[in-house]
Amino acid sequence: MDAHASVGHAELEIPYNVHPRPDTGVYNAKLGIWLFLASEVMLFGALFSSLILLRTGAETWPRGYEMLNVPLATFNTFILIVSSVTVVMAWSQLRLGNLKKGRIYISATILCALIFLVNKAFEYGHEFREHNFPKTNNFFAIYFTLTGLHGLHIIGGVIVFLYFLGPGAKMWARDPERYTNRIEVVGLYWHFVDLVWIFLFPVLYLM
Amino acid sequence: MALRRQIRVGSQWMYADEAHKALREALRVMEDEKGGEHGGHHLPWIRRYVFSTDHKWIGIQYGFTALLFLLLGFCLMILMRLQLGWPGTAFSVMKVLGETRQSGGVLLPEAYNQLGAMHGTIMIFLGIVPLAVGAFGNYLVPLQIGAPDMAFPKLNMISYWCYAPGGLIMLASFFAPGGTAQSGWTSYPPLSVIASQGQTWWLVGMVFLITSSLLGSVNFIVTIVQLRAKGLSYMRFPFFVHAQFVTSFLLLLAFPPLEAAAVLQLMDRVAGTSFFMPSGLVVSGQALTNAGGGNPLLWQHLFWFLAHPEVYVLILPAMGIVAEIIANGTRKPLWGYKSMVFATVFLGFMSFVVWAHHMFLTGMGTTISAFFQTTTMIISIPSVIILSSLFLSLWGGSIRFTTPMLFALAFLPMFGIGGLTGLPLGLAATDIHLHDTYYVIGHFHYVVAPGTIFAMFGGIYYWFPKATGRKLHEGWGRVHFWISFVCINGIFFPMFAQGLAGVSRRLYDGGAQYAHAKQIAAQTNPFMSVCAIGLLVAQVPFIFNFLWNAIRAALGHRDEGLGSNPWEATTMEWAATTSPPLAHGNFEVLPVVYRGPYEYNVPGEAAEFIPQHMPTAPEPAPRGGSLLPSTAVAMREN
Numbered sequence: 001m002d003a004h005a006s007v008g009h010a011e012l013e014i015p016y017n018v019h020p021r022p023d024t025g026v027y028n029a030k031l032g033i034w035l036f037l038a039s040e041v042m043l044f045g046a047l048f049s050s051l052i053l054l055r056t057g058a059e060t061w062p063r064g065y066e067m068l069n070v071p072l073a074t075f076n077t078f079i080l081i082v083s084s085v086t087v088v089m090a091w092s093q094l095r096l097g098n099l100k101k102g103r104i105y106i107s108a109t110i111l112c113a114l115i116f117l118v119n120k121a122f123e124y125g126h127e128f129r130e131h132n133f134p135k136t137n138n139f140f141a142i143y144f145t146l147t148g149l150h151g152l153h154i155i156g157g158v159i160v161f162l163y164f165l166g167p168g169a170k171m172w173a174r175d176p177e178r179y180t181n182r183i184e185v186v187g188l189y190w191h192f193v194d195l196v197w198i199f200l201f202p203v204l205y206l207m
Numbered sequence: 208m209a210l211r212r213q214i215r216v217g218s219q220w221m222y223a224d225e226a227h228k229a230l231r232e233a234l235r236v237m238e239d240e241k242g243g244e245h246g247g248h249h250l251p252w253i254r255r256y257v258f259s260t261d262h263k264w265i266g267i268q269y270g271f272t273a274l275l276f277l278l279l280g281f282c283l284m285i286l287m288r289l290q291l292g293w294p295g296t297a298f299s300v301m302k303v304l305g306e307t308r309q310s311g312g313v314l315l316p317e318a319y320n321q322l323g324a325m326h327g328t329i330m331i332f333l334g335i336v337p338l339a340v341g342a343f344g345n346y347l348v349p350l351q352i353g354a355p356d357m358a359f360p361k362l363n364m365i366s367y368w369c370y371a372p373g374g375l376i377m378l379a380s381f382f383a384p385g386g387t388a389q390s391g392w393t394s395y396p397p398l399s400v401i402a403s404q405g406q407t408w409w410l411v412g413m414v415f416l417i418t419s420s421l422l423g424s425v426n427f428i429v430t431i432v433q434l435r436a437k438g439l440s441y442m443r444f445p446f447f448v449h450a451q452f453v454t455s456f457l458l459l460l461a462f463p464p465l466e467a468a469a470v471l472q473l474m475d476r477v478a479g480t481s482f483f484m485p486s487g488l489v490v491s492g493q494a495l496t497n498a499g500g501g502n503p504l505l506w507q508h509l510f511w512f513l514a515h516p517e518v519y520v521l522i523l524p525a526m527g528i529v530a531e532i533i534a535n536g537t538r539k540p541l542w543g544y545k546s547m548v549f550a551t552v553f554l555g556f557m558s559f560v561v562w563a564h565h566m567f568l569t570g571m572g573t574t575i576s577a578f579f580q581t582t583t584m585i586i587s588i589p590s591v592i593i594l595s596s597l598f599l600s601l602w603g604g605s606i607r608f609t610t611p612m613l614f615a616l617a618f619l620p621m622f623g624i625g626g627l628t629g630l631p632l633g634l635a636a637t638d639i640h641l642h643d644t645y646y647v648i649g650h651f652h653y654v655v656a657p658g659t660i661f662a663m664f665g666g667i668y669y670w671f672p673k674a675t676g677r678k679l680h681e682g683w684g685r686v687h688f689w690i691s692f693v694c695i696n697g698i699f700f701p702m703f704a705q706g707l708a709g710v711s712r713r714l715y716d717g718g719a720q721y722a723h724a725k726q727i728a729a730q731t732n733p734f735m736s737v738c739a740i741g742l743l744v745a746q747v748p749f750i751f752n753f754l755w756n757a758i759r760a761a762l763g764h765r766d767e768g769l770g771s772n773p774w775e776a777t778t779m780e781w782a783a784t785t786s787p788p789l790a791h792g793n794f795e796v797l798p799v800v801y802r803g804p805y806e807y808n809v810p811g812e813a814a815e816f817i818p819q820h821m822p823t824a825p826e827p828a829p830r831g832g833s834l835l836p837s838t839a840v841a842m843r844e845n
């Protein structure tokens with residue numbers, strides 16, 4: 001009772017920041033990222049719906065494989081899938097308590113993302129040289145909008161990974177479990193970004 | 208008090224009321240010693256008051272900003288009403304708009320469009336949603352569920368700091384070349400795509416506001432699911448928490464499609480794409496050079512996919528506030544609490560499948576119209592369940608007619624009018640006549656203005672003592688209420704008559720030039736404009752009441768006799784913390800919940816009300832001081 005009678009202005013820690021709440025089975029950030037991804041599904045869902053509506057309403061619509069570089073995009077798809085694997089490896093290494101290997105896998109993920117972006121830049125440059133701009137027609141309009149927005153998501157992911165590789169890794173010494181959780185959360189985001197590409201690739205390049 | 212309870216402090220037994228007094232004094236001394244520094248945190252000024260991560264302060268930031276925007280949006284409307292009431296008359300007040308928007312005190316038609324578009328935008332996106340969710344939700348939800356703060360305090364701060372720049376961008380757009388957005392708050396293309404630069408600013412501002420509410424909604428849902436106190440099961444939530452919970456899901460899932468639409472419209476305007484631009488458009492005698500092939504209807508679908516759930520974002524927190532006030536003011540549990548909760552959840556789901564009832568006249572086809580009018584009729588059922596439950600809650604209550612209760616009671620018929628007049632709009636056949644007339648304006652303003660905004664006022668009067676330790680003046684509160692109530696009906700009721708007579712909305716002269724509208728416009732418009740000015744005057748006592756008490760509270764003057772629980776409420780925001788609450792950290796010890804949210808006058812209990820966190824019913828307490836026995840009992844249990 002004595003502890004309760006003390007009337008400090010104690011700032012209480014936010015509960016379930018690191019450990020899962022028993023009845024929901026998740027920690028706060030994990031639920032947060034799933035909700036965020038739900039909103040991302042709605043964002044890209046709206047854009048994909050727009051693509052469907054525009055394409056079904058159009059008199060003619062170019063074939064993606066005639067306009068775009070399919071081999072390069074296939075390679076990019078492969079690269080992103082690899083990066084999804086490396087991010088899981090990073091998390092599992094951290095779970096095993098191995099920061100060094102975890103960091104190597106995070107670096108590998110960043111490398112994959114950068115390769116993807118460089119390839120994308122080549123693709124964009126090629127389209128611009130061919131005088132294909134967003135205003136050329138609705139196919140290129142939606143192509144540049146969707147891949148551009150996806151590219152921004154990749155860049156965002158790279159920034160977060162760089163943070164966790166550099167200054168953010170200090171947390172490991174203090175609270176390794178929380179650091180591992182953060183990699184898990186950003187990993188979930190990363191899988192989603194990959195998944196968007198898995199949809200973008202056939203819809204834009206192959207159909 | 209019949210029996211004075213004793214508690215042990217250290218090794219001594221003390222009377223609870225004396226201990227309580229000593230405790231308050233000790234708190235005061237400790238605060239003074241820290242030089243006004245709360246919570247023993249030596250945060251710099253900027254981290255405490257500007258970039259604060261404390262949900263209560265962020266709530267207050269949201270509240271102040273949103274109230275300022277509400278006032279601004281209202282003032283824009285006053286300028287429009289002057290033009291509508293007396294078309295073409297010169298008013299010197301118009302000169303504040305600058306040279307390009309008026310000539311000799313007469314509002315120009317383009318400027319009227321700008322005011323209309325920005326009135327809607329400001330009221331909805333910068334006023335009501337931030338007030339309902341950002342201010343009330345932020346301040347109350349963690350307290351009502353017994354949480355120490357929001358789940359992600361930094362995200363909460365970032366959320367406010369996305370909202371504020373979004374608002375500033377909207378304001379700055381008034382100074383853009385060609386003026387601000389002028390295509391209505393709905394920004395229909397192709398008009399909005401060919402409009403002047405202000406529309407681009409509007410879109411950028413919207414992206415900020417959408418980001419803000421996205422971060423906020425994730426935070427709310429995680430907070431409610433993860434941080435609710437031990438023993439607080441979902442069916443023990445105060446109804447307000449349920450309302451905020453469903454609202455957050457609407458914000459989370461409905462806003463992204465508008466973000467997508469804003470990105471597409473931005474591309475149309477900046478990169479020259481044709482997402483919303485059909486082929487063969489001719490503007491001012493010149494053929495546009497866009498590639499074409501776009502679809503203006505696509506924008507409407509994406510926009511209303513957000514904007515219909517948005518209606519429920521506007522109304523659900525208001526219903527939550529009203530439910531809290533009514534349970535407290537009638538001294539009874541809510542009638543049909545469970546059905547209200549399920550109705551709210553159902554309402555949330557249904558709100559995603561009714562959007563196209565805004566588009567009956569776009570020629571999208573009768574099959575689709577039939578589908579959407581069916582879902583629209585279905586969604587009226589949960590609204591009726593909630594409203595009926597609130598009405599029936601009044602039955603047999605010994606109602607305390609306080610100012611918050613007056614606003615809550617006025618909400619019921621006002622929202623009723625707003626809701627029922629929506630039915631003819633939801634049916635495709637009657638909508639053909641009523642679409643885009645003043646009837647529509649009357650309908651949704653009844654929902655939002657004497658509905659939601661009255662609920663917000665009630666909430667401000669009700670929770671002001673929580674935030675400041677002072678009560679707003681009751682007498683001036685009544686003056687504010689009665690004049691507002693009369694005037695607001697004087698503005699909006701004639702709109703139904705105008706709309707039925709076929710007067711279109713967005714008319715610069717309110718219909719004075721149109722043969723079918725001329726008569727009714729002349730009969731009603733001056734009266735409505737006078738009422739609008741009356742409504743403005745009615746806000747003066749509120750503004751002074753609010754600012755005076757807020758400033759006095761900020762200077763450290765509290766109402767000494769007020770106690771921690773001035774309304775004798777049962778929910779946890781009152782019972783478990785001091786008023787005003789601790790600056791950092793909400794509870795000294797996280798509370799445990801033992802009962803439902805509205806245990807007023809429970810049969811067989813001596814106490815008139817039993818707060819949620821109390822394991823056993825307390826002794827009957829004297830009015831105005833309830834923290835005391837609760838603390839005593841809780842301590843004894845331990």
